[in-house]
Amino acid sequence: MSLFKKTLLLFVPVVLLVGACNTDEENVAPTDSNEAITTATLSLTNTATPTEVVTATIDNLTTQIDTSKYVLRLRANTTYSGAVTLLDKTKTPTLNVSAEVKEEGNEHLFVYTFTPAAGSPASMTITATDKDTNPAPGPYPIGLTTQIRTGAVGSGKLNVVLRHQPDVKNGTAQPGSSDLDTDFKVLIQ
Numbered sequence: 001m002s003l004f005k006k007t008l009l010l011f012v013p014v015v016l017l018v019g020a021c022n023t024d025e026e027n028v029a030p031t032d033s034n035e036a037i038t039t040a041t042l043s044l045t046n047t048a049t050p051t052e053v054v055t056a057t058i059d060n061l062t063t064q065i066d067t068s069k070y071v072l073r074l075r076a077n078t079t080y081s082g083a084v085t086l087l088d089k090t091k092t093p094t095l096n097v098s099a100e101v102k103e104e105g106n107e108h109l110f111v112y113t114f115t116p117a118a119g120s121p122a123s124m125t126i127t128a129t130d131k132d133t134n135p136a137p138g139p140y141p142i143g144l145t146t147q148i149r150t151g152a153v154g155s156g157k158l159n160v161v162l163r164h165q166p167d168v169k170n171g172t173a174q175p176g177s178s179d180l181d182t183d184f185k186v187l188i189q
Contacts, residue, residue, distance in 0.1 A: 035086070035162070035164065042083075071185040072186045107166040107167075107169060109140065112158060115157055130142045137171075160180065162180035
């Protein structure tokens with residue numbers, strides 16, 4: 001191999017290495033990490049009969065083995081006050097993620113979407129009743145607490161999504177990433 005080729009083989013990697021070291025690069029600030037959630041519980045209290053409380057829990061959100069624990073059995077044409085509780089059972093002691101979400105309310109938004117089963121007349125409206133402290137045009141809803149109004153008898157699913165929106169929360173679901181995205185079965189009787 002000629003001296004020129006040897007020099008070229010040594011020179012090219014050095015040029016590439018020097019070119020890769022850009023001194024004008026900006027350091028990117030780390031973003032808040034998503035919440036670790038292993039358990040989600042919805043508790044709904046009938047506003048006309050406060051002793052009637054319906055609770056559904058999804059434990060170990062990755063497997064969802066016992067489906068009977070995440071069925072919401074509700075009365076038709078009834079208003080409920082709702083609360084969601086989130087836990088991280090991988091921590092000792094168990095971490096109450098709901099408290100963290102409330103504390104960081106300016107960065108979190110629950111999105112609730114009810115979808116009736118095919119051919120079912122069931123309906124449900126969900127309204128967040130808690131708000132964050134974001135300045136105007138806020139405050140925006142958080143959704144740890146809700147008012148839920150059922151309609152006709154039927155079945156479906158309630159999708160619960162917790163959006164993590166540090167520095168981008170605007171009251172819509174689009175910005176950010178999801179901390180939680182799970183479904184509760186709903187039976188309206």
